[in-house]
Amino acid sequence: MALSCDVLVIGGGPAGSTVSTLLVERGFSVVLVEKDRHPRFHIGESLLPRNLPILRRLGVEDRLRQIGVTKRGADFSGDHGDNHVVYDFSEAMAPDEPSAFQVRRAEFDEMLLQNASERGVHVLQETKLTDLDLGKDRVRASAMGTDAVVQAIEACFIVDASGRETFISQRLDFKRRNERHKSAAVFGHFSGVVRRDGEEGGNISIYWFDHGWFWMIPLQDGCTSVGMVSDPGYLKQRDGDLEQLFWQTARNTQGVATRLAQAELLGEIRGTGNFSYQSTQMTGDRFLLVGDAYAFIDPVFSSGVYLAMQGAEYAAEAVEGILTQPRAALRHRRRYERRVKKGLRAFSWFIYRFTDPALRYLFLNPTKRFRLRQAVISVLSGDVYGRTRIWPQLLLFRMIYLVTSLVFWREQKDHRARLQKSEQMVN
Numbered sequence: 565m566a567l568s569c570d571v572l573v574i575g576g577g578p579a580g581s582t583v584s585t586l587l588v589e590r591g592f593s594v595v596l597v598e599k600d601r602h603p604r605f606h607i608g609e610s611l612l613p614r615n616l617p618i619l620r621r622l623g624v625e626d627r628l629r630q631i632g633v634t635k636r637g638a639d640f641s642g643d644h645g646d647n648h649v650v651y652d653f654s655e656a657m658a659p660d661e662p663s664a665f666q667v668r669r670a671e672f673d674e675m676l677l678q679n680a681s682e683r684g685v686h687v688l689q690e691t692k693l694t695d696l697d698l699g700k701d702r703v704r705a706s707a708m709g710t711d712a713v714v715q716a717i718e719a720c721f722i723v724d725a726s727g728r729e730t731f732i733s734q735r736l737d738f739k740r741r742n743e744r745h746k747s748a749a750v751f752g753h754f755s756g757v758v759r760r761d762g763e764e765g766g767n768i769s770i771y772w773f774d775h776g777w778f779w780m781i782p783l784q785d786g787c788t789s790v791g792m793v794s795d796p797g798y799l800k801q802r803d804g805d806l807e808q809l810f811w812q813t814a815r816n817t818q819g820v821a822t823r824l825a826q827a828e829l830l831g832e833i834r835g836t837g838n839f840s841y842q843s844t845q846m847t848g849d850r851f852l853l854v855g856d857a858y859a860f861i862d863p864v865f866s867s868g869v870y871l872a873m874q875g876a877e878y879a880a881e882a883v884e885g886i887l888t889q890p891r892a893a894l895r896h897r898r899r900y901e902r903r904v905k906k907g908l909r910a911f912s913w914f915i916y917r918f919t920d921p922a923l924r925y926l927f928l929n930p931t932k933r934f935r936l937r938q939a940v941i942s943v944l945s946g947d948v949y950g951r952t953r954i955w956p957q958l959l960l961f962r963m964i965y966l967v968t969s970l971v972f973w974r975e976q977k978d979h980r981a982r983l984q985k986s987e988q989m990v991n
Contacts, residue, residue, distance in 0.1 A: 566716035569595040569686065571883060572703060573723045574693055574732075576602065579855030579872035579879075580725030581676035584685040585622055586880035592887070594685045595717060597707050599692040599729075602677050603670035607751060607836075609781050609789050610635065610768045610866035613653050613661035614946030618873045624679050631672065632665030633766045633782050638866075638944055640927050641819045643773040648819070649928055650764060656942040657935065658952040664945075666766060666781050666789075672869075691715070693731060698722070698850050720850070721883055725876065727856040733843040738853075742840035745916055747776070747862055748799050750810045751791030753830040758823040759788070768866060772924055773817040777864065780823065787830065790820075793863065796837060807833040846904065847882075847897040854879045859908060862915045870946045871907055878903045903949065910948035913962070922969040926961075936961050 569592075573584045576598030584594045611632075619625050637652040654662035681687045688707065694714065695706035703719045724732040733739040759765045759782055769780040776794030783789060792810055799809065810833055814820045842859035846852070855872030878900050885896035917923045930937045939957030947954065 566704075566718045567595060567686075568718045569593040570719060570887065571595075571721050571723060572597070572705060572717055572719035573685075573725055575725035575727055575729070575857065576600075576677045576680075576687065576689065577606070577673055577725060577727050577855070577872065578676055578869050579727070579857070579876045580723070581673070581680040581685075582618065582622065582873045582876035583723055583725060583854060583879045583883075585676075585680045585683050586877060587883060588680075588684045590880065590884050592884070595719070596677075596680065596685050596687045597691050597693055597705075597717075598677070598687065598689045601690045602674040604673075606669035606673060607749070607789075607791070607834075608863060608866075608868045609669050609672075609783065610666050610779075610869075611664045612866055612870040612944070612946035613656075613664045615664060615870050615873060616661050618877055621877075622676070622679060623683075624675055627675050627679075628665060628667070628672075631675065631784065632667045633784055635664045635666050635766045635768060636662065636763055637941075638768045638770065639760070639764065641769065641771045642924070642928060643771065643817045643819070648760075648769065649930060650767065651930075651937075651941050651944055653941065653945050655938055656945045656947060656952075657938045657954055657957075658942065658947060661945065666768065666783055668783055668787075688715075696722070696732070696735060698848065700849075703850050720887055722851045723879060723883065724851060724853045724857040725855055725872075728860065730841075730843065730853075730857050732851055732853060733857065736845070738843040738845045739841055740844060742842055742859075742861065745840045745861060745912075746796055747793050747840055748796040748835065748837050749791050749793045749863065750799070750806050750833060750835045751779075751789065752810075752833040753783075754788050754790055754824070754827040755786055755830055756827045757782075757788035757790065758825070769819075769823075770864070771817055771820050772919070773813060773820075775813075776919060778814070778817060778820050779863065780820075788827075790814075790824070790827075791863070799835070806835045846901050849893075852879055852882060852897070852900065854904075858904065861908070861912055862918070864915055864918050865911055865944060867911045867915075867946070871904075871911070874907060874946075874949065875904050906950065907948045910943060910958075914943065917965070920969070922965055922972050925968060925972070926965060934960055936964075 573596040639648040641648040697704040771778040775798040781789040882900035886893040939954040
């Protein structure tokens with residue numbers, strides 16, 4: 565006999581747990597299918613201040629404080645010297661959420677999934693969707709658990725929150741590699757990593773180097789998540805394994821080397837290939853993609869979990885509109901798409917240019933004039949969906965970036981000309 569529900573959700577990460585919980589609160593029956601058993605390891609351990617209102621609505625803020633490290637901002641450093649520039653969330657243009665949290669994703673995701681179950685979501689863990697039929701009137705799926713028994717599931721609508729598995733995008737051939745941004749990551753958990761002093765101790769730290777950047781995320785119990793993000797070509801040039809490349813690059817990045825001098829690796833170094841992608845379609849007649857199931861760009865700015873959870877909140881609203889107002893379904897779908905893309909665009913502009921020398925210079929030499937620093941901090945806080953009027957400042961910031969880029973280009977051109985002239989004189 566088929567298991568029947570209003571909405572079938574694929575994936576028990578932050579997006580899936582959030583949209584499921586919010587749909588149940590709206591009176592819908594929800595079945596959530598998660599292929600793994602929580603807790604399970606996952607990358608993306610740094611939250612943004614704008615996560616907090618959503619977590620409060622889910623009723624998990626107190627539990628979050630028990631598992632998280634308070635994060636008051638982000639700091640940025642070049643590859644030479646130990647100086648760093650702090651972007652404090654309390655200096656945002658609308659600083660009503662002056663801090664966030666660093667979390668182990670295994671604990672965080674388990675907390676959200678348990679909360680969804682407690683609120684009435686029918687959660688099936690270690691259960692994988694094996695077949696899907698997006699019919700005219702109903703969604704029909706087949707799922708299989710560890711007992712190898714196939715369970716039929718029928719629903720009015722399906723939400724794909726399967727993360728990088730991108731279940732529907734893969735099935736319908738929507739997934740496309742993001743040619744504008746190619747990156748790969750090597751990361752692990754460490755003990756003995758030196759932390760910032762005082763209230764900066766919970767900040768995420770970003771270090772640029774010639775081929776990319778490092779992150780350092782302080783977690784509970786003295787553990788620190790450290791990762792290296794670079795162009796995939798840099799990883800292919802290695803002589804040894806990923807761990808050797810990680811340590812070699814860390815030793816050559818002065819601030820990272822200092823903080824990792826007494827560090828010990830906990831577990832193993834992990835790697836992931838080119839993970840920037842986007843789907844060609846976000847919604848359909850009976851489905852909707854949310855979070856990483858639609859697109860993922862880069863872990864810089866810690867935007868992944870926030871985009872997933874904010875997208876899930878918008879998704880719950882859209883699904884309610886689609887199911888209760890079927891004649892206006894297309895309008896609800898288009899509104900959802902516009903909202904999701906707005907946040908992605910705001911982060912993408914910075915992410916696509918993050919390793920550019922001009923943007924690096926502006927981050928390491930911020931100005932408070934025209935409230936530009938406050939606007940950038942607002943973006944780092946996740947305030948990118950129009951709640952606060954930051955767009956005039958961001959437009960000015962982009963214009964300054966263009967001028968700075970031209971200056972850097974001219975200097976590099978002049979430098980190359982001087983080198984050629986010197987070589988000609990020698991010859």
